[in-house]
Amino acid sequence: MRLAVISDVHGNAPALDAVLEHIAGEHVDAIVLLGDHVSGPIDPKGAAERLMGLDAVAIRGNHDRWTVDTGSRGAGAVDRFAQGRLSAEQLTWLAGLPATAEVGDEIFVCHGTPENDETPWLDNFYDGRTTTLPSEEEVAGHARGIDSAVILCGHTHIARTLRLSDGRLIANPGSVGMQLVRGSPDAHYAIVEKGRRGWQTALIAVPYDTEAAAKLAEANGFPGWGESIRHGWAGPESLG
Numbered sequence: 001m002r003l004a005v006i007s008d009v010h011g012n013a014p015a016l017d018a019v020l021e022h023i024a025g026e027h028v029d030a031i032v033l034l035g036d037h038v039s040g041p042i043d044p045k046g047a048a049e050r051l052m053g054l055d056a057v058a059i060r061g062n063h064d065r066w067t068v069d070t071g072s073r074g075a076g077a078v079d080r081f082a083q084g085r086l087s088a089e090q091l092t093w094l095a096g097l098p099a100t101a102e103v104g105d106e107i108f109v110c111h112g113t114p115e116n117d118e119t120p121w122l123d124n125f126y127d128g129r130t131t132t133l134p135s136e137e138e139v140a141g142h143a144r145g146i147d148s149a150v151i152l153c154g155h156t157h158i159a160r161t162l163r164l165s166d167g168r169l170i171a172n173p174g175s176v177g178m179q180l181v182r183g184s185p186d187a188h189y190a191i192v193e194k195g196r197r198g199w200q201t202a203l204i205a206v207p208y209d210t211e212a213a214a215k216l217a218e219a220n221g222f223p224g225w226g227e228s229i230r231h232g233w234a235g236p237e238s239l240g
């Protein structure tokens with residue numbers, strides 16, 4: 001089993017195109033989408049079109065909930081922008097996504113943690129333009145009750161893979177379309193594969209035309225996104 005793992009596209013269709021082109025050369029058996037698919041100022045409709053066209057397992061993230069229901073606590077301007085760009089069919093697709101899913105017998109997928117799509121798992125929430133690591137107890141605690149050998153999560157936009165002391169693999173592929181904190185503008189995704197020695201992860205970063213994407217975000221009224229898109233050294237407060 002060889003999986004491509006995509007998370008946090010945030011409506012960045014050009015970054016998604018670069019990732020899908022890379023995946024086309026990777027001979028994967030399945031694609032998994034971990035949520036926050038469309039909420040962003042670049043091309044939410046184009047991102048939804050591409051994602052709905054994939055034969056992929058998809059779950060929802062916190063921003064997908066907020067794009068569907070822009071009146072809920074936490075929803076912001078960029079969720080309203082995305083909602084305004086999506087077709088009725090695309091919004092129906094988004095509204096119907098589950099919070100978590102299983103792929104085969106060995107893989108569990110969620111957006112934040114198994115219980116909550118707003119809780120960061122492998123990194124703590126950002127402190128300005130940096131972040132800190134949670135303790136082993138905190139990381140292991142969120143995996144309690146999940147028997148799967150592989151657990152995939154997103155939400156933090158920080159690519160990381162680790163093993164719990166019992167051997168279970170947890171991997172976060174990072175974000176396709178919105179980079180934060182540690183300076184890589186590239187579109188991130190992951191390949192997770194069951195090899196001869198067990199489950200293994202490759203964290204992949206693909207370059208794309210960030211300048212064109214940043215200009216689109218700015219033209220659509222979100223100048224704060226330019227910093228994140230152009231160089232990736234940004235904290236969430238700069239997104240506006």
Ligand SMILES: [Fe+2]
Pocket residue numbers: 008010036061063155156157
């Ligand atoms: Fe996100």
